[in-house]
Amino acid sequence: MKAAPEQIPPPPRGSLGELFNPFLPEQIEDPYPIYARARREEPVFYSPPLDVWIVTRYADIVAVLRDTDRFSSFNSLYVRAEPIPEVRAVLREGYEEFTSLVQSDPPDHTRVRAVFGKAFTPLRVAALEGHIRELTRELIDAFIRDGHAELVSQIALPLPGYVICDLLGVPRSEMKQLRAWHEDKQALMAGSAPPEAQVASARGYVAMQRYFQAQIEARRAKPREDLLSLLVPEEIGGSAALSMQEAVCNAMDLLAAGHETSTALLASGIDLLLAHPEVADALRGDPSLIPGAIDEMLRCESPVRGFFRAVTEDAEVAGVRIPKGARVYLLYASGNRDEAEFADGERFDIHRRDTGKHLAFGKGIHFCVGSLLARTEAKIALEELLERLPGLRRGKDPARRSPFILMRAFDSLPIAWDA
16 A cells, blocks of 8 residues: 655745646647746745646656666556546446556556667658658648648647557547547546546546457457557467557557647747748758757757656655655756757757657556657658748638647647748
């Protein structure tokens, strides 16, 4: 049984613990001022609404990521450690808890990552470049004559979404349903919706588990050249050192990792270019600058705001004692703008020499296995969009940001250009 964290007194009025609330519209739209204040005044603080300790400075985040003994990745995607009873009852119809690459510690993490090592090798990703460029051009062809588009739904989501469907070996036509189930999973991770909405999301999450279990079982009888075939457990005749629970969980994580980060990166990257047209002009004039610009986009607008860790024994971070049984939220998006690591960290500068050490893909054993695929998709999409959409600018309708605590993303980003 896990030890219960000690009771934390309420934060004083006007402190970071009282003011920090990532669900507030103003903090969804622009969280960076409160991040900067935290780094200056209270780099590690307790948040009562989330019941977690927030870690905001780069060096402290990296130190926690490397200390896998005291800071466990168990439930690292969930705001609340335990679901409400009504949700738990629904989850019992599927797999309640299992080991995924993101939410595991050594030695389980080492075993699971060995399976993923075959999925995103440089050779495999390089072989996809022609396919990704062809798909990008097809998507742009569908709207280029209109002179306007909604970037997320018309390219930023379908491009990586279709690529990961192709890699997994599931029909592109099912992407809409898979995306809906994935949003159910995101809602469960946030745990902030009304109980009836959480129960509905739990049903969608269980439906996604059943879908991927059926897909994996189909690969047992008929293996294919796809990622789901790599996940077929040894216990049912496959090659993966996974249980069926783990295979299902990691299939769902592959779906998420394969499109979510890339979708957010592409939308946020274009948004930065719309705010800095001189940078867009520089990239058009010299496309060789695009890979470096992508790293700066990842630093400035990290698609993943951060991840959670469970404290397995009393620990200290930046002089603050955090008790066993508590949880911490490692705020990557704050660490990526830490002035102690990045000079003038709030400034978007594609010519930085140290941009590559950003935290957007994590650090250490949990560094994102799909990072090369995400970079490749973003590079090709930016090349094609900048070349084919002259006069790229904001559309007439306002953009809308996603409300999810773990992701810094857009629900919609209208754009226009000279058709």
